[in-house]
Amino acid sequence: MVNYIIRRIGYALILLVLVSFVSFAIIELPPGDYLTQKIEQLRARGDRSAEQQVERLRKRYGLDKPFLERYVNWATNFLRGDFGESFEYERPVSEILGARLGYTVILAIATTVFTWALAIPLGVYSAVKQYSLGDQIISVISFIGLGMPGFLLALIVLYFAVILFNMEVVGLFSPEYERAPWSLGKVLDLLNHLWLPALISAITGIGGLVRIMRGNLLDTLGQPFVEAARARGLKNRTVIWKHAVRIAINPLITILGSDVFPSIVVGSSLVAIVLNLPTIGPVFVDSLRKLDMYLAGTCIVFLTFMLLVGNLVADLLLAWVDPRIRLD
Amino acid sequence: MAVAAAPAVPAKRKELSQSYWSLVWYRFKKNKLGVLGGIVLIVLYISFALIPEFLAPYALENRSQFVEAPPTAIQLFDEQGRFQAPFVYGLERRVDVAKRLRTWVPDTDRKYPVRLFVQGDEYQLLGLIPMNIHLFGIDADPREARIFLLGADALGRDYLTRILYGGRLSLLIGLIGQFLTIVLGMTLGVISGYYGGPVDMFVQRFTEFLAAFPNIPLFMALSAAIPNYWSPIAVYFMLTIILAFLGWGGLARQVRGLVLSLREREYALAAKSFGASDLRIMFRHLLPGTTSHVIVIATLSIPGMILAETALSWLGLGLRPPLTSWGTLLQDAATIRAIRFTPWLLWVVPPILITIFAYNMLGDGLRDAMDPYSGRG
Numbered sequence: 195m196v197n198y199i200i201r202r203i204g205y206a207l208i209l210l211v212l213v214s215f216v217s218f219a220i221i222e223l224p225p226g227d228y229l230t231q232k233i234e235q236l237r238a239r240g241d242r243s244a245e246q247q248v249e250r251l252r253k254r255y256g257l258d259k260p261f262l263e264r265y266v267n268w269a270t271n272f273l274r275g276d277f278g279e280s281f282e283y284e285r286p287v288s289e290i291l292g293a294r295l296g297y298t299v300i301l302a303i304a305t306t307v308f309t310w311a312l313a314i315p316l317g318v319y320s321a322v323k324q325y326s327l328g329d330q331i332i333s334v335i336s337f338i339g340l341g342m343p344g345f346l347l348a349l350i351v352l353y354f355a356v357i358l359f360n361m362e363v364v365g366l367f368s369p370e371y372e373r374a375p376w377s378l379g380k381v382l383d384l385l386n387h388l389w390l391p392a393l394i395s396a397i398t399g400i401g402g403l404v405r406i407m408r409g410n411l412l413d414t415l416g417q418p419f420v421e422a423a424r425a426r427g428l429k430n431r432t433v434i435w436k437h438a439v440r441i442a443i444n445p446l447i448t449i450l451g452s453d454v455f456p457s458i459v460v461g462s463s464l465v466a467i468v469l470n471l472p473t474i475g476p477v478f479v480d481s482l483r484k485l486d487m488y489l490a491g492t493c494i495v496f497l498t499f500m501l502l503v504g505n506l507v508a509d510l511l512l513a514w515v516d517p518r519i520r521l522d
Numbered sequence: 523m524a525v526a527a528a529p530a531v532p533a534k535r536k537e538l539s540q541s542y543w544s545l546v547w548y549r550f551k552k553n554k555l556g557v558l559g560g561i562v563l564i565v566l567y568i569s570f571a572l573i574p575e576f577l578a579p580y581a582l583e584n585r586s587q588f589v590e591a592p593p594t595a596i597q598l599f600d601e602q603g604r605f606q607a608p609f610v611y612g613l614e615r616r617v618d619v620a621k622r623l624r625t626w627v628p629d630t631d632r633k634y635p636v637r638l639f640v641q642g643d644e645y646q647l648l649g650l651i652p653m654n655i656h657l658f659g660i661d662a663d664p665r666e667a668r669i670f671l672l673g674a675d676a677l678g679r680d681y682l683t684r685i686l687y688g689g690r691l692s693l694l695i696g697l698i699g700q701f702l703t704i705v706l707g708m709t710l711g712v713i714s715g716y717y718g719g720p721v722d723m724f725v726q727r728f729t730e731f732l733a734a735f736p737n738i739p740l741f742m743a744l745s746a747a748i749p750n751y752w753s754p755i756a757v758y759f760m761l762t763i764i765l766a767f768l769g770w771g772g773l774a775r776q777v778r779g780l781v782l783s784l785r786e787r788e789y790a791l792a793a794k795s796f797g798a799s800d801l802r803i804m805f806r807h808l809l810p811g812t813t814s815h816v817i818v819i820a821t822l823s824i825p826g827m828i829l830a831e832t833a834l835s836w837l838g839l840g841l842r843p844p845l846t847s848w849g850t851l852l853q854d855a856a857t858i859r860a861i862r863f864t865p866w867l868l869w870v871v872p873p874i875l876i877t878i879f880a881y882n883m884l885g886d887g888l889r890d891a892m893d894p895y896s897g898r899g
Contacts, residue, residue, distance in 0.1 A: 209731075212731065213735060216735075217739075217740075217743055220740075220743045220744055220747055221743055221746070221747070223747035337882075338879070340882065341825065341875075341878045341879050341882045342875070343829050343833070343878070345833060345836075346871055346874065346875065349852075349855075349856055349868065349871060350868075350871065352858075352861055353861055353865060353868055356858070356861050356862055356865075357861070357865055456736060456737075459736065460736055460737070460738040460739065463738075464738070464833060467837070468856060470858075478739065478742070479742065479837045479838075479839070482742050482743060482746035482839060483746060483837075483838055483839065485746075490743065493739070494736070494739050494740075494743065497736045497739055498735065498736055501736055
């Protein structure tokens with residue numbers, strides 16, 4: 195088990211290096227860099243010393259060095275916790291992303307919890323009461339949810355919130371807590387703002403998982419061991435939750451790690467852009483547009499890192515839930 | 523006896539020897555949702571991709587003084603409550619001092635009848651036939667009054683027109699992109715499955731790498747890398763290629779898996795023993811066996827491509843004005859200011875959602891119809 199974890203972490207590290215290198219190269223692709231944009235801006239403003247200023251900045255950011263050297267520099271500094279400097283904000287990347295990283299993780303976890311907490315009961319109900327009215331309603335809703343992209347749903351919710359209820363649903367904090375130090379009130383305020391974006395980001399995942407849960411449980415309920423459990427006179431509740439669901443849930447854990455969690459991470463960053471949440475999604479898009487490469491590179495590495503951790507956790511969870519699986 | 527039974531046999535034969543595809547069609551027809559999805563898609567593609575010029579009342583870039591005019595209501599009754607043929611009121615500028623807003627209000631003194639097949643802006647139907655007939659419009663000088671069924675944007679352009687034209691790029695990017703994906707994915711998949719070895723290694727590792735990458739951030743980074751001095755058409759094709767490039771991996775994997783089993787079947791071995799070339803075996807014998815799977819996968823992944831284009835253009839990383847797609851329209855619609863003051867710009871969302879649901883329903887129907895193990899009907 196320990197061996198397995200070490201090996202997985204090793205793979206993950208190799209992949210991270212590859213991903214960071216490829217994304218660095220892609221961001222490098224377009225002709226010109228941030229500073230060529232800057233020169234044009236300064237010139238447009240009629241700044242005479244534009245060239246000199248930019249030359250100085252070019253030295254400072256190391257943009258005069260060849261590509262490979264720059265990547266190696268950035269990557270080695272990365273390991274020391276120095277993610278480079280953002281051109282746009284002229285501040286260290288770690289300072290800009292700092293708090294945002296935390297909120298990104300919180301939003302992703304909250305979304306995962308919502309997905310799980312809603313999809314499993316709905317899927318179980320739908321399977322146990324197959325073809326009932328409730329099952330049909332759940333099926334239709336999950337079908338719609340499956341195709342519903344989170345950012346469009348966020349837009350629709352925003353529309354109704356603004357037009358019908360005249361409510362502001364943007365941001366993660368009320369204005370009075372925005373700059374306040376952490377306190378119980380601030381945490382409650384965060385939770386009060388968090389549930390809606392988390393629910394919106396969860397919709398697509400819920401739609402998919404409900405359908406899979408229903409199908410799996412229907413298959414499991416037809417198996418002899420379920421019948422045997424019923425024959426032993428166990429309560430219906432026990433048969434379903436302790437015997438059938440425990441088996442039917444296993445594939446869902448794998449799917450959670452490989453499909454659902456990645457789409458949550460990515461989907462919630464799009465939702466965050468619509469709802470203007472302080473996560474890394476909005477900063478990432480902005481940095482790509484402005485060719486702010488250290489900032490963009492750090493965002494991609496961080497998103498990939500989250501995916502890999504999610505994957506690993508799902509695999510370990512599966513091994514823990516299903517004793518038939520041996521990891522070595 | 524054989525002679526006596528003979529007349530009955532041909533009739534029965536006919537029933538038995540239905541081809542795979544006619545069975546698929548038979549099963550598909552029973553799936554009401556799937557058929558509905560297909561019909562909706564046909565209507566969408568005809569109206570948005572083929573003849574938006576005819577359906578739209580104005581030309582795409584036809585600006586007017588009616589900046590941010592709200593949707594025009596079609597009236598059936600005049601002020602006295604008498605029934606009339608459909609007409610619209612003219613628009614009048616009104617300044618709301620309290621809210622510091624300039625708005626448009628109906629001017630009940632001016633009435634313009636709504637007509638079908640009116641003459642208006644010149645265009646070429648299907649890019650060939652010069653015409654100036656539009657499905658509907660009003661009988662008025664366009665400088666004086668206009669009909670905006672879904673309102674007007676910040677340059678006074680008819681928003682319905684823009685949604686209709688925008689659909690063309692958005693809907694076609696899904697089809698063209700998926701076509702490229704299929705060509706790439708099937709070719710590499712069949713080669714990788716048939717030969718194995720280094721090609722197989724490459725395809726396998728590459729798809730694993732793509733799968734490990736968070737895909738939307740990768741899309742974003744790649745499309746942000748499209749130089750901004752490229753012509754809009756070049757940007758459009760580059761974006762299509764990027765979408766296809768990142769999508770072929772999954773398809774190639776599926777095709778490879780199928781080919782691995784198909785190449786051991788008797789008919790493939792027979793072809794080989796007859797001395798057929800590798801190319802012939804791969805593309806003539808093995809590939810057709812994967813068609814049904816490929817069609818299902820392709821149908822279910824087109825909406826993802828359309829959405830990717832929409833999301834990227836919305837973020838300002840994909841298509842850019844002057845190209846008009848649903849994504850670029852969303853750029854103007856998806857701000858708090860727009861939602862508060864020009865909420866009708868959100869009318870671009872329903873067509874996107876309808877397209878996605880229609881594709882999902884069609885894909886689901888096709889999957890059920892083509893699954894040989896379903897045992898139904």
